[in-house]
Amino acid sequence: MSTSCRIVGETYRSPGPMIMTIQQAIERYLKQVKRSKSQHTAAAYGQGLRSFAACLAAGETKINFDQADISTLSPHWVEIFLNQLQKQAVSTEHLYTTAVAGFYHYVAAQEWTALNLSTLNFEMSQRRSQGQRLHVFPESNVEKVLEFVRNQATHPPQDLGEKLALYRDAALLITLADTGLRVSEACGLQRGQLDWERKRAIVIGKGDKQAIVRFSLRALQYIKIYLEVRFEFDRKQGRQDILPLFARHDKKAGKRVLPISTRTAENIV
Numbered sequence: 001m002s003t004s005c006r007i008v009g010e011t012y013r014s015p016g017p018m019i020m021t022i023q024q025a026i027e028r029y030l031k032q033v034k035r036s037k038s039q040h041t042a043a044a045y046g047q048g049l050r051s052f053a054a055c056l057a058a059g060e061t062k063i064n065f066d067q068a069d070i071s072t073l074s075p076h077w078v079e080i081f082l083n084q085l086q087k088q089a090v091s092t093e094h095l096y097t098t099a100v101a102g103f104y105h106y107v108a109a110q111e112w113t114a115l116n117l118s119t120l121n122f123e124m125s126q127r128r129s130q131g132q133r134l135h136v137f138p139e140s141n142v143e144k145v146l147e148f149v150r151n152q153a154t155h156p157p158q159d160l161g162e163k164l165a166l167y168r169d170a171a172l173l174i175t176l177a178d179t180g181l182r183v184s185e186a187c188g189l190q191r192g193q194l195d196w197e198r199k200r201a202i203v204i205g206k207g208d209k210q211a212i213v214r215f216s217l218r219a220l221q222y223i224k225i226y227l228e229v230r231f232e233f234d235r236k237q238g239r240q241d242i243l244p245l246f247a248r249h250d251k252k253a254g255k256r257v258l259p260i261s262t263r264t265a266e267n268i269v
Contacts, residue, residue, distance in 0.1 A: 020112060022073055023065040029106045048096030049103060055084045071113045075120035082126060086214055090128045090180030097127055126212040128180040149173055164249040167226040169268050172246050178216035183265045192241025233257050
């Protein structure tokens, strides 16, 4: 609603509320990015925001950024985007979500709409962890290794210990490949940390910082198969939630369910 006042014989009308679509706001943000960052980074941010727009347009939300008003922007959309980025590399997930978070902060700074940045920060904390890990190999080579492991798992050995080790190795390798977990973080996982319904786990990383790690469907599938074979061992240990997700299956461990060491996991990889 506009207001008016008379100034020296003429009427002045103040403008009404600014009407802007989300896409128009994104274009303004990217102009700002081009001024402050390298050409390569600006291009990557643009790609990340296009992926964000495509994700919201294709999902259940069916939000068209070319039509949606900036006032409808919600930080909860970041979770939807994270779910889609699960199939991407961890570095891609971090780059794209950093671009999206920067856009949210830009909109908040311009006061184009009220945004709960605490909610945004929480959603960003759910990104897969990123840090020092094993050497990065070409994705095609990783998939070849995983395919070999999956084929091996379809013809397990008769010996129970060897069978358990094979299923554990398959579950561990697929988990490391799909979640971006550090080897030490995967070795430290306990059964109770894995939320099967929400397909994620809360892990404690460097500096005792909590991070929410999302698991792919295939990782959960192989973990489930492994734990089903391990069921009798786990049942005799008492509390299930504190047992390691990935356990030792060597002769010294016997029937005890002990956590696998980082060195052993690195040797498996």
